[in-house]
Amino acid sequence: MKRRDFLKAWMICGASTTFGITRNAWGGASFEGYPERMGVLVDLTRCVGCRSCEAACNKEQQLPAPSAPFDDLSVFDRKRRPTEKAYTVINRYETTKAGGPVYRKIQCNHCNEPGCLSSCLVNAYTKTQEGAVIYNPKVCIGCRACMVACPFNIPGYSYSSAFNPLVKKCVFCYDTRLKNGKSPACVEICPQETLTFGHLNDLIKIGHERIREMPDKYIDHIYGEKEVGGTGWIYLSGVPFDKVGFDTTLGNEPIISNVKEFLGLIPMVLAIWPALFTGFHLLSTRNNNDPSKQGDSHSYREDAKP
Amino acid sequence: MHVVRNWLIRGVLVIALTIAPADSRAQNMPDSIDLDSLVQFYEKVSFDHAKHIGLSKDCSVCHHHTTGTPTEDANCIRCHKNSAATAVVACTACHSAQPFSAETIKKNKSNVKSYHKDMPGLKGAYHQSCGGCHARDGGPTGCQDCHPRKKSGDAFYHAGEYAPKTPKNGKSRGR
Ligand code: SF4
Numbered sequence A: 001m002k003r004r005d006f007l008k009a010w011m012i013c014g015a016s017t018t019f020g021i022t023r024n025a026w027g028g029a030s031f032e033g034y035p036e037r038m039g040v041l042v043d044l045t046r047c048v049g050c051r052s053c054e055a056a057c058n059k060e061q062q063l064p065a066p067s068a069p070f071d072d073l074s075v076f077d078r079k080r081r082p083t084e085k086a087y088t089v090i091n092r093y094e095t096t097k098a099g100g101p102v103y104r105k106i107q108c109n110h111c112n113e114p115g116c117l118s119s120c121l122v123n124a125y126t127k128t129q130e131g132a133v134i135y136n137p138k139v140c141i142g143c144r145a146c147m148v149a150c151p152f153n154i155p156g157y158s159y160s161s162a163f164n165p166l167v168k169k170c171v172f173c174y175d176t177r178l179k180n181g182k183s184p185a186c187v188e189i190c191p192q193e194t195l196t197f198g199h200l201n202d203l204i205k206i207g208h209e210r211i212r213e214m215p216d217k218y219i220d221h222i223y224g225e226k227e228v229g230g231t232g233w234i235y236l237s238g239v240p241f242d243k244v245g246f247d248t249t250l251g252n253e254p255i256i257s258n259v260k261e262f263l264g265l266i267p268m269v270l271a272i273w274p275a276l277f278t279g280f281h282l283l284s285t286r287n288n289n290d291p292s293k294q295g296d297s298h299s300y301r302e303d304a305k306p
Numbered sequence B: 001m002h003v004v005r006n007w008l009i010r011g012v013l014v015i016a017l018t019i020a021p022a023d024s025r026a027q028n029m030p031d032s033i034d035l036d037s038l039v040q041f042y043e044k045v046s047f048d049h050a051k052h053i054g055l056s057k058d059c060s061v062c063h064h065h066t067t068g069t070p071t072e073d074a075n076c077i078r079c080h081k082n083s084a085a086t087a088v089v090a091c092t093a094c095h096s097a098q099p100f101s102a103e104t105i106k107k108n109k110s111n112v113k114s115y116h117k118d119m120p121g122l123k124g125a126y127h128q129s130c131g132g133c134h135a136r137d138g139g140p141t142g143c144q145d146c147h148p149r150k151k152s153g154d155a156f157y158h159a160g161e162y163a164p165k166t167p168k169n170g171k172s173r174g175r
């Protein structure tokens, strides 16, 4: 059972037994999103795996020095996940398609209806009108609800202080760039223009246009156009998305519909949540001793959760 | 006799016509072009234009329809089957060095008649265009094969003398 399905089942079961809420009671309203929101179209067919975007992110967000140089390609020998020390990573996938491996960039997708935001007990998250999903570390209590609610398994945690764990993830360079009308640092550095920055509505049109003009080159799907209610970062690929690490089982329903039900449970959740997640964390740290799963410390997670 | 003279005149005319445009183009055609948009981290590239003309022969491979040679790209032909040469053919004439600046995005949006809405910026155009042929025809493909990194680049990539000094540090392959 996937962790999120477990959470969903747990929430629905708890909600209906405790409060008698039915599944669709909260799910009616749909949010079309800010019309001027920005996004990024990621074209996997263009990426050459140079990792310049990782280096640019590290510098822009003043993250700790990496454990290996950013031009070290041996990191591709295993699949990585974004962590509190690296908000974006590139993974390499060997595919049967001619033209060599496919590289895939991972970072927060800046969902239109973010699961992290709706699951947060203290409203630490904000979806800005520019499209970024940002958070206020000062109010984060480290309960890790967002980590479980995120369909893409994005938020990382800084455990540098045991008493003050903080959520850490890509913020679309909001403070330093996006809010001043500038593209994120990774977009600016990318030599291949794998990353196209613009108004999300325009990017969706551009994506469909690329597919129409080059039907042999692309899979006829924009990942993120509809998934979980649509995301701000959307993807084009020349190989099926599930072959390059995307979770294609998420459906188009926003995570919010599930999580809203659970908001009624906050008082109970507040009491047991931290204990529950300390348990999760211990379990996942234990798994890391398994040599087949050697990842970047505690943060190794694939999109499709175990 | 008449026929021969006519042929001669026609022949000279044809030769003159074929040489003239090539000549005037050659006058403006640089043998080498300095590409220096990445000088923050890399040495500039002295692009050997003459050599690439020899290698590819067909200008449209890089210049699309702008040099007046017919393009074979099915998507371009739809409009540019018979397009004449444009006044400027340099990459920088169309491909913006700042493709994602607020001004560029606004400009693209305000021009509702513009068809080329998805035109790559200058850096993207270079790398996509060069990289495609280089990978296929065995040209250089590593970053530093074309532009060696400067010290500032080493610092940015945490490579070279700026490489992290940890025992598990993988060997840098210096792309
Ligand atoms: S990808 Fe995850 S962390 Fe990012 S906005 Fe969506 S739910 Fe939140």
Ligand code: SF4
Residues within 6 Å of the ligand: A046, A047, A048, A049, A050, A051, A052, A053, A054, A090, A103, A105, A189, A190, A191, A192, A193, A194, A195
């Ligand atoms: S900078 Fe661009 S080409 Fe290089 S790894 Fe990142 S997305 Fe791919």
